[in-house]
Structure formats: C-alpha cells, structure tokens
Amino acid sequence: MLSLVIWISVILVAVILFTIYRVYTLVQVAKGKQDTRDENNTTWNATMGMIFLIGGIIAFFWYSTKEFDNYTLPVASDHGVITDNLFWITMAVTVFVFVVTQILLFYFPYKYQYRESNTASFYPHNNKLEVLWTIVPAVVLTLLIGSGLKAWWDITDEAPQDAEVVEIVGYQFAWASRYPGKDKQLGDADYKLIDVDNQMGMDFSDKSAFDDFLPREIHIPKGKPVLFKIKARDVIHSVYAPHFRMQMNAVPGMPTQFWFVPNKSTEDMRVELGNPDFNYELVCNKICGKGHFAMRYLIVVDEPEDYQKWYAEQEPWLSQNPDYLANVPDNLKEVAMISAGM
Amino acid sequence: MAVAEVQIEEHDVHHDDHEHHDSFISKYIFSTDHKTIAKQFLITGIFWALIGGALSLLFRLQLGFPDMDLGFLQPILGGWLTDTGKLDTEFYLALVTMHGTIMVFFVLTAGLSGTFSNYLIPLQIGARDMASGFMNMLSYWFFFLSSVIMFISLFIETGPASGGWTVYPPLSALPQAMSGSGLGMTLWLVSMVFFIASTLLGGINYITTVINLRTEGMTFSRLPLTIWAFFITAVIGLLSFPVLFSAALLLVFDRSFGTSFYLSDIYIGGEALPNTGGSPILYQHLFWFLGHPEVYIVLLPALGITSEVISTNSRKPIFGYQAMIISMLAIAVLSFIVWAHHMFVSGMNPFLGSIFTILTLIIAVPSAVKAFNYITTLWRGNIVFTPAMLFSIGLVSFFISGGLTGLFLGNSAIDINLHDTYFVVAHFHLVMGSASFFGLMAGVYHWFPKMFGRMMDSTLGHIHFWMTFIGVYLVFFPLHYIGIAGFPRRYYSFTNFDAFSIFTDLNAFVSVAAILTFAAQFIFLFNFFYNIFRGRKAPANPWNSTTLEWTTPRVPGHGNWPGEIPKVYRWSYDYSKPGSDKDFIPQTVPLSETPESNLPHENEMASKESVAKKDAAKA
Numbered sequence: 001m002l003s004l005v006i007w008i009s010v011i012l013v014a015v016i017l018f019t020i021y022r023v024y025t026l027v028q029v030a031k032g033k034q035d036t037r038d039e040n041n042t043t044w045n046a047t048m049g050m051i052f053l054i055g056g057i058i059a060f061f062w063y064s065t066k067e068f069d070n071y072t073l074p075v076a077s078d079h080g081v082i083t084d085n086l087f088w089i090t091m092a093v094t095v096f097v098f099v100v101t102q103i104l105l106f107y108f109p110y111k112y113q114y115r116e117s118n119t120a121s122f123y124p125h126n127n128k129l130e131v132l133w134t135i136v137p138a139v140v141l142t143l144l145i146g147s148g149l150k151a152w153w154d155i156t157d158e159a160p161q162d163a164e165v166v167e168i169v170g171y172q173f174a175w176a177s178r179y180p181g182k183d184k185q186l187g188d189a190d191y192k193l194i195d196v197d198n199q200m201g202m203d204f205s206d207k208s209a210f211d212d213f214l215p216r217e218i219h220i221p222k223g224k225p226v227l228f229k230i231k232a233r234d235v236i237h238s239v240y241a242p243h244f245r246m247q248m249n250a251v252p253g254m255p256t257q258f259w260f261v262p263n264k265s266t267e268d269m270r271v272e273l274g275n276p277d278f279n280y281e282l283v284c285n286k287i288c289g290k291g292h293f294a295m296r297y298l299i300v301v302d303e304p305e306d307y308q309k310w311y312a313e314q315e316p317w318l319s320q321n322p323d324y325l326a327n328v329p330d331n332l333k334e335v336a337m338i339s340a341g342m
Numbered sequence: 343m344a345v346a347e348v349q350i351e352e353h354d355v356h357h358d359d360h361e362h363h364d365s366f367i368s369k370y371i372f373s374t375d376h377k378t379i380a381k382q383f384l385i386t387g388i389f390w391a392l393i394g395g396a397l398s399l400l401f402r403l404q405l406g407f408p409d410m411d412l413g414f415l416q417p418i419l420g421g422w423l424t425d426t427g428k429l430d431t432e433f434y435l436a437l438v439t440m441h442g443t444i445m446v447f448f449v450l451t452a453g454l455s456g457t458f459s460n461y462l463i464p465l466q467i468g469a470r471d472m473a474s475g476f477m478n479m480l481s482y483w484f485f486f487l488s489s490v491i492m493f494i495s496l497f498i499e500t501g502p503a504s505g506g507w508t509v510y511p512p513l514s515a516l517p518q519a520m521s522g523s524g525l526g527m528t529l530w531l532v533s534m535v536f537f538i539a540s541t542l543l544g545g546i547n548y549i550t551t552v553i554n555l556r557t558e559g560m561t562f563s564r565l566p567l568t569i570w571a572f573f574i575t576a577v578i579g580l581l582s583f584p585v586l587f588s589a590a591l592l593l594v595f596d597r598s599f600g601t602s603f604y605l606s607d608i609y610i611g612g613e614a615l616p617n618t619g620g621s622p623i624l625y626q627h628l629f630w631f632l633g634h635p636e637v638y639i640v641l642l643p644a645l646g647i648t649s650e651v652i653s654t655n656s657r658k659p660i661f662g663y664q665a666m667i668i669s670m671l672a673i674a675v676l677s678f679i680v681w682a683h684h685m686f687v688s689g690m691n692p693f694l695g696s697i698f699t700i701l702t703l704i705i706a707v708p709s710a711v712k713a714f715n716y717i718t719t720l721w722r723g724n725i726v727f728t729p730a731m732l733f734s735i736g737l738v739s740f741f742i743s744g745g746l747t748g749l750f751l752g753n754s755a756i757d758i759n760l761h762d763t764y765f766v767v768a769h770f771h772l773v774m775g776s777a778s779f780f781g782l783m784a785g786v787y788h789w790f791p792k793m794f795g796r797m798m799d800s801t802l803g804h805i806h807f808w809m810t811f812i813g814v815y816l817v818f819f820p821l822h823y824i825g826i827a828g829f830p831r832r833y834y835s836f837t838n839f840d841a842f843s844i845f846t847d848l849n850a851f852v853s854v855a856a857i858l859t860f861a862a863q864f865i866f867l868f869n870f871f872y873n874i875f876r877g878r879k880a881p882a883n884p885w886n887s888t889t890l891e892w893t894t895p896r897v898p899g900h901g902n903w904p905g906e907i908p909k910v911y912r913w914s915y916d917y918s919k920p921g922s923d924k925d926f927i928p929q930t931v932p933l934s935e936t937p938e939s940n941l942p943h944e945n946e947m948a949s950k951e952s953v954a955k956k957d958a959a960k961a
Binding site for chain 2: 052
C-alpha cells in the first residue's frame, strides 16, 4: 500500500512539473520571448557564476583549514618528510594557479556578458602572450620535476648494506612476513613448496632458511634503514603504509622492494596523537578480490634496543614446525637443529 | 570546374532518388548516413551513461551509508545482496569495474567521438557523407554488438568482470581469484574486441574523410578546431587501440590456452600453477599504452567542441587558433610516451619512473596553453549563455581543477603516497570524466537544432547545467581530502582500519551529492526526448555561427546539401570582425564580398578570388 502511495505521488509530481513546464513554454511563446540572447537570462547565469565562484572559494579555504588535521596523516619516515614537503610546495603552486584561473574563468563571463549594444573585440592571437604562458609553466614545471626527481632517486636508490630486511608476502586476503633470523640471511623460497603450513614456500634444502622466523606482526627499529622485500603469492597486491609514505606493488613472479627509515616509534606516535591505541597499519592498495578492503597488518616501530630484544626472542619457524625437518637434506639435519635451536 | 559541378549535381539527383526508396530499416537501422549513425551512437551512449551512472549510485550508497539496508533493491539485485540487505563485497568490485568500463569506453569514447566525429566531420568540412558509409555503418553495429555482449555480462550468475576497469592479470586471468574472472571476464574481452574493431572502423573513416573530402577552399588551416580535434583523436585511437587488442588477445591465451604471458609463480586455491616466466607488468605496459592515450581520446573531442562553442558564444575568434592546433598535436604525440606514470609503484625500474615523470610533466605545458587560451577567448567577448556555452565553461573549470592535481600524481616521488588513493579518483573524474562529459553535453545542446531540426528548452538546460556543475564539484572535490588522508580506492568499506575511521560524514555527503547530480540528468533526458518531437522548430542558424553545417537545410537529407556543396573562403572564426556590420561572417562568404572588414592580407586573397571567379566565368 505504502509503495503504491509513493508511486502515485511520484507520478503526480512528475505530471505537475510537466504541466508547469508546458505553461511556462506557452507563456514564453505568447510573449514572443524565444531569444537565447535574452539579457535577463544572461544576467542570471553570469551572476550564478560569480556566486558559485565566491561561494566555492570560501568553502574550499574554510574546509581545508578546518579539517586540516583530519586529512593530513602525521608522517613517520625520513623520506616521507621530503615527499610531504614536495607535496605542499606543489600544493601552493597549484592552489595559486587554481584560484587565479577560476576567478578569471567566471569573472570574464560576468563582466563581458551579452549586451546587444556591445561588440566583442576581434582578438585572434598575440604571440607574446602565448610564448609567455608556454614558458612560465615550463619553467615552474622544471623546478617541480627537478626537486621531485632528486627525491625519487634517493628513495629508489639501493638500500644501505646494514638495512634490516623484512620479507612481506601478500596473498588473498592477508599479509605474512618473514625475518632472516640470526644469520641475517633470508632462506630460499619456492612457490611450488607452499602448503597449508609452509605459507611462504620456504626451501629447507637452503640452510639460511633454518633460522628464519615468521612473526604475527612486523617490527622495525626506529631510526634505522629498513628494507621491505615484497612478494605476492596469487594476484597483485600493494604494500601501502600511509604513515611511512611508502607504497610498492607486490607482484607474483617478480619480487619488488622498498626501503625507508622510520623516524617515530609507535610509542612516539601514540604520545603525539594522544591516542594510546594507535598502531601503524599496512594496507593493500591494489584491487585483489573480495577481501581487498580487509587486508590489515600491523607494523610496530620499536626503539632500536627494544627491537633487538624482540628479534632475539623470536623462535625460528622450523622449531615451531618440527615436521618439516623431514624436508631437510640428511647432511644438514644437524645444522638445522642447531640453527633452529631444537 | 564547371564540369565537375555538373557531375556533383547529377550525383545528387541520384541520391535523392535513392532516398525515396529508403525503407524504415535502411533509413533508421542499417543506415549509411553519417547523421543517422551519429544519432545511433548518441542514443546508445545515453543509454550506457544511465546504466553507468546508476551503477555508481549503488556503490556510493555502500560507501556513504555502509549500514543501510538495501533490501528495497532486492528486485533488481537479487542474489547480489546478502541476507542483511548489504551489497556482496565481490559485486561491489563488479560495480566499480563496470562503471569504469562503461563510462570510459561506451559513453566517453563511443558516445562522444562516435556521435560528434560522425555528425560534424562531413557537415563541417563540406562533404556529402563519410568516405565509406558502409564501414561507418559497420562501426556502429560492431559497437552495438559489443554493447549487447557487455550488457549480457551484467546478468550472468558469476557476475560481470570485477578486476577493475584495467583488468590487471593475474586477478583477471584466474577464475579462482574471483568469480567475476570467469565467464564475466570472457564476455568483457569478447565485447572489447568488437569495441576495438568498431573504433578502428570509425577512426579510419574519420581520418580518410578529413584528408580527402574537404570542400573547395577548406584547407587544413581553415578547419574548425572541432575537426582538428576529431582528426587527431582518430589518429591516436588508430595507433593505440590495436595495442589494447594485443593485450586482450594475450590475456585470452593465458586464460584459455594455458600460456604464460602474464602469469608466473602463482599459488592459488591450494595449488601451485605450472605457469612460469610471464610478467603481470607486461600487461600493464600494454594496457596503459592504450590507456593513457585513451584519456586524450575522450578529452580531445570535448576540447574541440568547447573551442567551437566558446568562440561562437563569446562572439570572438578562438584565441590562438594555431597554438590550439599545435597544443593538440603536442598532446597527441606526448600521450604515447607518458603511459608508465600509471605504474610508478608497480615495481618497474625506477629509472623508467624518472623518464616518465619528465615526459608526463611536459604534457602539462600544452594543456596549460589550452586553458589560458580558452580564458583569453572569454576576455572582452560578448558572451551569450546558451546551455552549451555554460557546459563549455564548466568543462574548462574541470579541466583546470583536475589538470592541476595531475602535477602531484605525475611527479613520481609524490605519487608514492597518492597512488591508487581517492586523490587519483578525484583527479581523473574531474579532468577526464566530468570534463569530457561536459563536452558531450555542450555538443548535444549546441548541435541538437541541427540534429533534430528543433530547439531544446534553454531554461531547462540552465537548470540542468547548474545542478550538474555544482553537483560534480560537490561529489569530486571532497574526494581530494579523502585521498590526501590515504584512503585506498576500490574499498568496500573503511571500517577495518583505524587510519581510515574518519570522514564517514564526508562520504555520506558525497553520496547524497551524487544522487542529486544523477537525478538532475533526468531534466536533460526530458528536455532531449520531448523536444526531439515537440520542440520549437529551429531556425537555420540558431547560434549565428560561421561553420558550414548551418548552411544546410533545417533537416539535412542524405547528402547534406540539396544543391552543390558550398565553397569555403575563410577560416571559421570570423566573429565580431571590425568593420563588418554583423557579428559573424560565415565561411561561405567570399572575402571579395566583405572589403569593409578584410585584414590587409585578406584583401590580397580577395583580389585573387575575384580573378579566379572571372576565369571560371569565362570558361
């Protein structure tokens, strides 16, 4: 019944609107007013443009200042400070151009709106002006590119030798991480060795794998370079940690990497934000299927000494899964037991 | 000369004769008349725009009101709703994917280029029809077939393609990865193959027609900017769509024939796949080799239409005609060498990243020139606010707003944090989506009188414009903030993350704005369809325009001009020429007839004209 009433009222409203339209049209016809050059019309639209312009610019600056703390995430990595700077420099340039051009774009139609008595000026070109606004953007862009490329080369340069290595693997729909263990060497892995328990496909014929450990969350030390070695098991994922301003796709069959220096520990950030529950999050940022929006992983940034302590406490995966000793070649079994502390 | 004219006339008579026997089918369905084909593209484009828009409303409801019970949509969505009346998470991705595919390809490529290249090229260059009417007809019917297949894919049990409109493998290659990668993906690929064939058939025609069939006097330097834009667009399409075809073909091989072009080292669904040696990055390179030029394929026609509309309604010549052409050519060339800026964090070599940063930011220069030239065209004009003019000004506004954010995304270091966030969504919806859509609208309002011989209601047009224009800004401007905050795109919900727990109110606001903007399009639909049949009859030249299409009869028949094809004596932008008593001089008026307004070099040409005329008379 209710839906019937709704439908009837919708139809009624449509009919009323249509009738108004017909009456309006007929009145216009009767008045003989059919010229699109009607000056009232022109004034109305030109004024709307100005209202939109002024209202829009006020709303833009009002909201941008009011919500500033909400839409800017605190930055927690060395290179992030640099890219944030670049971001805000670019923002200053673009906001300036944006405001000036939009003002001209709506002010000119207002000022030069149609009047029968007016004549437009025949002004087909002006080489000086055109050269000017080719060169000025070119110069500004060159400066922006220059600083951007410097940052890009530094960020994508080879990781320092002493970087802490963490392997991150994305799969539908979670993340896993692996640390090299005491020998600081990640063991070999092969996707064909993956099974229900051995999620990383660790190859235990390689002795570097014996002491590798798989924690439930990523720990990294503050102030030290960290190298994420990134892999994907099934489809493309993307390792995105917004606070560190780091992102790199995880591609099946093609290991990728990203290194950076975290400069605020989780504790620092909790104090800064006044939020005792704060945690750094790692999210997936490449469409990967139905669970794409739920691939959450935690990153904990420790003070370096806490990190060392945590690192030393981790048990090698092999010692937690002794069944896999069977996969270790006989001549290495003993080494494996020692490395894994069994 | 005289001989040639007689031949044309004979040809004409033959034409008229033909039309007499046109059946309904050959006139409206399998028509080879470029005007009918253009209308077919337009109507199909409008149909797709409605579907594409409606899909976006569905996912906006989910994003804006995640707790809402969508049970009332049960009759439409059926099994895609969960028991609690929520969208299925995988169907959400299908919605995003189909929205993108439909809008980019079916609305803004076929609906825009298909409509206006077809409609305007012969009319504005003074040709009787396209070079090949038959290929032109095939172009539409391939598009129609492609549309039917894509439409069917919306209704199959496993759902349509869901891997994002870019359909990156392995996600799109493996049915195990998501159900949309099953039959839905197959249909997507088949549909795209027909679509590409359609685009190529159309493009070859546009290029050939512009090069060969220009009327006497219509040199390249006198072509309206619309034609320049369509011409360059067609060239870009011809060079880039075949690459998409090869990308799709290799994907078909990987999906169906066990090859490993894009697949390597994959463990999925509890088993390790045998594929090895392929590279998912290869697909991305191939895809974006089309994908980036595609941005300009949808944008350039809109800019061409805008040039024409802004100039006509400012009653001024377009500022910097040559600079506009050079900019478009520069954009066309550069559009082929910037594709990898979509891949800065894909894992490709960072050195490539720096090259593509440089090339990408270079493309901003010709774009900036175009924007400045539009603004200068408005300066000291005598501006008439037809709906088409408003939509064109709106386009320039979006082009600037969305273009500027490209300076962030094109800079690889800044892109690291913004890549695949809502900042990107805001960027391309403004600069490519909304700008092109406004170009389409400007074109419809401007050329409706020629297409259907009747006028649209301008008051409804104004209301439609202001609702849409303000609506688009309310929808897409807030997304910048959400993007700067790092919100990833294609997320079903943000509740799983502490970092993204804010902005629920802003997301709701955006959704409401989207619904209102969509609703405003029904004003247009009414205005459009009602006035096709009931509109006031259009005068021959309602906007006092200079170009050739306004010299045809009110409703031009097959062959466009009943008599001989008009000759062209001047460029298409003689508006408000000093000395002339009218504020426009059509292209068909010889310079020798307007000595009062001729510029010095035109007087010279005028004297040559009169000599040529005398010669012709003697002969």
